[in-house]
Amino acid sequence: MPITITAFEKSPDRGAGLARDTRVRWALEEVGQPYEVRLLSFAEMKKPAHLTLHPFGQIPTYEEGDLVLFETGAIIFHIAECHSGLLPEGPDARARAITWMFAALNTVEPPILDLSIARILESDKPWAEQRLPLVKDRVRNRLDQLSRHLGDAVWLESAFSAGDLMMVSVLLRLKPSGLLTEYPNLADYVARGEARPAYKRAFAAQLAVFTDTSTGG
Amino acid sequence: MPITITAFEKSPDRGAGLARDTRVRWALEEVGQPYEVRLLSFAEMKKPAHLTLHPFGQIPTYEEGDLVLFETGAIIFHIAECHSGLLPEGPDARARAITWMFAALNTVEPPILDLSIARILESDKPWAEQRLPLVKDRVRNRLDQLSRHLGDAVWLESAFSAGDLMMVSVLLRLKPSGLLTEYPNLADYVARGEARPAYKRAFAAQLAVFTDTSTGG
Numbered sequence: 001m002p003i004t005i006t007a008f009e010k011s012p013d014r015g016a017g018l019a020r021d022t023r024v025r026w027a028l029e030e031v032g033q034p035y036e037v038r039l040l041s042f043a044e045m046k047k048p049a050h051l052t053l054h055p056f057g058q059i060p061t062y063e064e065g066d067l068v069l070f071e072t073g074a075i076i077f078h079i080a081e082c083h084s085g086l087l088p089e090g091p092d093a094r095a096r097a098i099t100w101m102f103a104a105l106n107t108v109e110p111p112i113l114d115l116s117i118a119r120i121l122e123s124d125k126p127w128a129e130q131r132l133p134l135v136k137d138r139v140r141n142r143l144d145q146l147s148r149h150l151g152d153a154v155w156l157e158s159a160f161s162a163g164d165l166m167m168v169s170v171l172l173r174l175k176p177s178g179l180l181t182e183y184p185n186l187a188d189y190v191a192r193g194e195a196r197p198a199y200k201r202a203f204a205a206q207l208a209v210f211t212d213t214s215t216g217g
Numbered sequence: 218m219p220i221t222i223t224a225f226e227k228s229p230d231r232g233a234g235l236a237r238d239t240r241v242r243w244a245l246e247e248v249g250q251p252y253e254v255r256l257l258s259f260a261e262m263k264k265p266a267h268l269t270l271h272p273f274g275q276i277p278t279y280e281e282g283d284l285v286l287f288e289t290g291a292i293i294f295h296i297a298e299c300h301s302g303l304l305p306e307g308p309d310a311r312a313r314a315i316t317w318m319f320a321a322l323n324t325v326e327p328p329i330l331d332l333s334i335a336r337i338l339e340s341d342k343p344w345a346e347q348r349l350p351l352v353k354d355r356v357r358n359r360l361d362q363l364s365r366h367l368g369d370a371v372w373l374e375s376a377f378s379a380g381d382l383m384m385v386s387v388l389l390r391l392k393p394s395g396l397l398t399e400y401p402n403l404a405d406y407v408a409r410g411e412a413r414p415a416y417k418r419a420f421a422a423q424l425a426v427f428t429d430t431s432t433g434g
Contacts, residue, residue: 051362071316077315102288103272127347148272
């Protein structure tokens with residue numbers, strides 16, 4: 001059954017790989033599944049046709065026959081369940097890998113998103129400068145804990161999993177802030193993720209969209 | 218295999234049911250699984266013994282034989298996978314229910330947590346009053362979308378699932394703000410969740426901890 005995902009026609013990060021379709025592309029590349037991409041403008045994302053697929057009017061979505069999914073975590077979990085390569089086989093190891101998916105999305109990403117909001121959406125507000133250190137310290141608090149847990153391990157558990165795919169993707173959002181460089185073991189962990197051939201293919205594919213649509217090609 | 222979860226010895230919400238162990242208790246009650254609770258003080262949560270179980274030093278954790286899980290979403294998903302009653306049987310319907318779990322935790326909860334941060338942690342900051350309407354409007358944006366999607370349906374998909382358990386739990390955090398009352402269909406949806414016998418048992422159990430430990434009983 002062919003797989004179709006949606007992505008930004010023109011990514012606001014200019015192809016830096018931070019839009020969430022990159023996470024789904026990466027997962028599909030890890031398990032070797034081809035996919036089609038339907039590009040959407042911001043206006044199209046808020047129209048009824050897309051809201052039927054994604055109630056929150058975002059990208060990516062995932063279509064496979066009659067199945068329509070939204071929410072990156074759910075899409076990646078579905079890919080990981082249907083194809084081998086992203087979740088370990090033993091039930092306990094599998095549950096641990098899934099734990100890290102949720103930890104990335106519900107414990108580590110929220111303060112990182114708050115930092116993006118503070119740095120971008122609220123940058124012109126009168127409190128912007130004074131509030132920023134507070135927001136950064138909340139991110140550091142999570143990074144301290146994650147860094148301590150990871151230690152000198154290669155991945156979060158014994159082998160690369162969808163949990164690492166998600167955690168690396170979430171941490172990549174920190175690159176513009178410079179915060180990641182305060183934690184050498186986390187910076188190395190992210191670099192290991194970026195060095196995976198599947199990540200490189202996913203990154204190149206999302207960058208090509210930006211390059212092509214920017215030049216009208 | 219006996220199940221042990223951790224919870225606050227003295228919940229900061231004074232037994233209002235907003236601490237995340239309530240979500241896990243609710244899931245265990247829905248599937249009819251007994252469980253033990255180990256209570257932790259704030260000091261104990263930051264000690265090595267607990268950090269071994271939960272790298273981010275929070276509650277709840279979940280222990281079942283050799284399996285140790287943290288992160289509420291992962292714990293509830295594990296319970297839903299191991300016992301019937303929280304996920305539909307068809308693979309597509311199951312993937313949709315899981316989608317709502319992730320949507321609750323990664324799309325709807327983050328702005329709601331930001332509102333709690335603004336109202337509690339940053340309430341004494343010079344920007345508190347001026348910034349609050351902005352934070353509330355970000356919550357309203359998600360509630361608008363969710364309310365439009367839910368319409369007059371009873372649950373998010375055709376039957377109650379772990380997705381509803383998570384979404385109702387996330388929306389319950391809005392009660393002190395009064396925002397939920399702006400969306401009658403969402404308020405009714407939350408009330409349907411609270412009316413479930415399993416939720417009532419979970420709520421009573423967490424309240425009993427607060428009552429008992431507060432009176433030294």
